[in-house]
Amino acid sequence: MKILVAIKRVVDYNIKVRIKADGSNVDIDGVKMGINPFDENAIEEALRLKEQGFATEVVAVSLGTAANQDILRHALAMGVDRAILLDTAAELQPLAVAKLLKVLVTREQPDLIMLGKQAIDDDAGQTGQMLAALLNYPQATFVSKINKQANEIIATREVGGGTETIALTLPAVVTADLRLNNPRFVKLPNLMMARKKPIETIAAADLNTDISARLQLIKVSEPAARKAGVMVDSIDELLAKLRTHEGVLA
Amino acid sequence: MSILILAEHNGEQLSQNVLQAVTAAKAWNLPIHVLVAGDNANKVAESAALTDGVALVIQASAAHLAHPLAEDIANLVVSISADYSVILAAHSSFSRNSLPRAAALLDVAMISDVLEINGNNTYVRAIYAGNILTTVQSVDSIQVLTIHGSKFSAASIGNTSAEIVNISAPAAFSQARWVSEVRSESDRPALGSAKIVVSGGRSLGSAEKFEQLLAPLATKLGAALGATRAAVDAGFAPNDIQVGQTGVTVAPELYIAVGVSGAVQHTYGMKDSKIVVAINEDPDAPIFQVADYGLVADLFEAVPALTAAI
Numbered sequence: 001m002k003i004l005v006a007i008k009r010v011v012d013y014n015i016k017v018r019i020k021a022d023g024s025n026v027d028i029d030g031v032k033m034g035i036n037p038f039d040e041n042a043i044e045e046a047l048r049l050k051e052q053g054f055a056t057e058v059v060a061v062s063l064g065t066a067a068n069q070d071i072l073r074h075a076l077a078m079g080v081d082r083a084i085l086l087d088t089a090a091e092l093q094p095l096a097v098a099k100l101l102k103v104l105v106t107r108e109q110p111d112l113i114m115l116g117k118q119a120i121d122d123d124a125g126q127t128g129q130m131l132a133a134l135l136n137y138p139q140a141t142f143v144s145k146i147n148k149q150a151n152e153i154i155a156t157r158e159v160g161g162g163t164e165t166i167a168l169t170l171p172a173v174v175t176a177d178l179r180l181n182n183p184r185f186v187k188l189p190n191l192m193m194a195r196k197k198p199i200e201t202i203a204a205a206d207l208n209t210d211i212s213a214r215l216q217l218i219k220v221s222e223p224a225a226r227k228a229g230v231m232v233d234s235i236d237e238l239l240a241k242l243r244t245h246e247g248v249l250a
Numbered sequence: 251m252s253i254l255i256l257a258e259h260n261g262e263q264l265s266q267n268v269l270q271a272v273t274a275a276k277a278w279n280l281p282i283h284v285l286v287a288g289d290n291a292n293k294v295a296e297s298a299a300l301t302d303g304v305a306l307v308i309q310a311s312a313a314h315l316a317h318p319l320a321e322d323i324a325n326l327v328v329s330i331s332a333d334y335s336v337i338l339a340a341h342s343s344f345s346r347n348s349l350p351r352a353a354a355l356l357d358v359a360m361i362s363d364v365l366e367i368n369g370n371n372t373y374v375r376a377i378y379a380g381n382i383l384t385t386v387q388s389v390d391s392i393q394v395l396t397i398h399g400s401k402f403s404a405a406s407i408g409n410t411s412a413e414i415v416n417i418s419a420p421a422a423f424s425q426a427r428w429v430s431e432v433r434s435e436s437d438r439p440a441l442g443s444a445k446i447v448v449s450g451g452r453s454l455g456s457a458e459k460f461e462q463l464l465a466p467l468a469t470k471l472g473a474a475l476g477a478t479r480a481a482v483d484a485g486f487a488p489n490d491i492q493v494g495q496t497g498v499t500v501a502p503e504l505y506i507a508v509g510v511s512g513a514v515q516h517t518y519g520m521k522d523s524k525i526v527v528a529i530n531e532d533p534d535a536p537i538f539q540v541a542d543y544g545l546v547a548d549l550f551e552a553v554p555a556l557t558a559a560i
Contacts, residue, residue: 226542
């Protein structure tokens with residue numbers, strides 16, 4: 001079984017993103033970037049499936065500019081066999097990403113495609129489902145557990161009110177939830193070795209794919225802050241506020 | 251053209267969030283149709299038909315829709331999409347699973363978790379865990395979106411019923427099958443629609459303490475229990491009560507955060523609450539910045555005292 005893992009380069013989750021003075025977009029110049037956390041879970045699970053003998057090759061792909069080589073090297077250092085950069089400077093929306101990945105899937109013919117369940121920058125959570133749709137493959141989203149049985153993937157999904165287990169016939173698309181696993185720490189020697197490994201670069205423009213933006217960005221703004229609250233000194237004072245000022249408790 | 255709302259339900263009951271989706275759909279001034287996909291979910295279809303503002307309920311019944319898969323829901327939505335310029339649902343694990351798939355099949359973008367609908371296919375939604383609001387305009391001919399339930403009031407249930415029509419669903423998608431599910435059993439109100447939510451963070455220290463401290467308070471208040479991702483990851487609480495960016499979004503009358511630090515990923519899911527109370531040992535915890543009332547105290551003394559005093 002061959003696994004393709006698609007990874008996204010996003011602003012580090014600890015950074016509070018600011019907006020540009022003219023409100024035209026977010027200001028992420030010079031901000032610390034890294035791999036989308038959910039995508040790291042996807043890599044980890046692909047590597048575990050290989051270590052368990054279910055997969056023979058794990059390939060990582062990222063879409064973007066040469067700057068994305070940093071997360072591809074991170075994936076190589078974690079243990080993926082090959083890395084591919086789909087090179088484009090365009091701002092890609094989920095449908096465009098899914099279309100480009102579809103072309104790569106046609107070329108690479110993976111049995112399983114893994115992605116994070118959402119990216120922590122745009123919080124869209126669409127790419128895996130869209131890719132599965134375009135390929136007419138089955139999908140399992142928000143996955144917290146995977147087992148391989150014969151030609152099927154048995155996936156446990158985190159859904160409202162509990163969990164659901166479904167079985168997918170390969171080839172299939174799986175999106176990872178954070179509770180799927182704890183990604184391994186990358187050791188420095190592995191990172192050094194990953195620097196020497198080749199990254200295959202494919203120009204996205206050569207794939208003859210419609211990657212037009214379907215959503216035009218009008219503006220960005222900051223949400224209204226909640227009004228400043230007050231500190232209370234005791235349970236009695238708290239209850240008095242809730243009962244008399246707010247009337248939320250009897 | 252009309253608007254199609256994809257209804258979420260459990261086979262017996264229509265989800266409360268469908269009523270919020272109906273209110274959101276009124277922004278277009280187009281006839282509102284509700285799609286109920288299930289295995290003879292007649293009660294659900296009847297509830298949908300009684301909802302004020304709904305012009306038509308489309309019921310698709312098939313054995314394979316008893317536990318609907320994203321593939322089957324997406325194919326069903328696409329099969330009737332020719333009549334619709336807008337396809338929407340409340341943002342939930344159900345719609346997040348199936349609607350992006352339908353959007354891709356229709357070759358249109360999807361707009362996830364919309365906070366405001368502003369006309370001319372323009373929407374406000376949050377990015378970066380709610381830190382930034384973005385206004386976007388769709389250029390697609392069909393609008394596919396999910397709405398942030400707590401931003402829209404629930405449509406009321408009336409006395410007059412809209413027409414219910416039955417349609418046949420496309421054949422089951424053969425490459426995926428439902429195996430089983432585990433539903434959390436709880437006597438408490440549903441987290442997404444509870445009037446009061448008591449939520450716990452990692453400071454509670456263990457699953458036993460989470461239960462010991464918060465369950466009696468929630469019981470006394472008739473509240474739902476929530477948790478931060480840190481508490482869920484640490485195994486203190488089940489995943490389906492996680493409040494935040496990647497979990498459930500709540501907007502109760504009263505939100506009591508116990509031992510919650512207040513990471514933006516968590517506050518994204520609760521900052522629309524009417525009144526927020528934070529109890530934390532750390533006076534510098536960011537949760538106090540979004541709390542109406544803050545109390546710096548030892549959790550293991552303050553919470554039992556609060557429970558006893560109510």
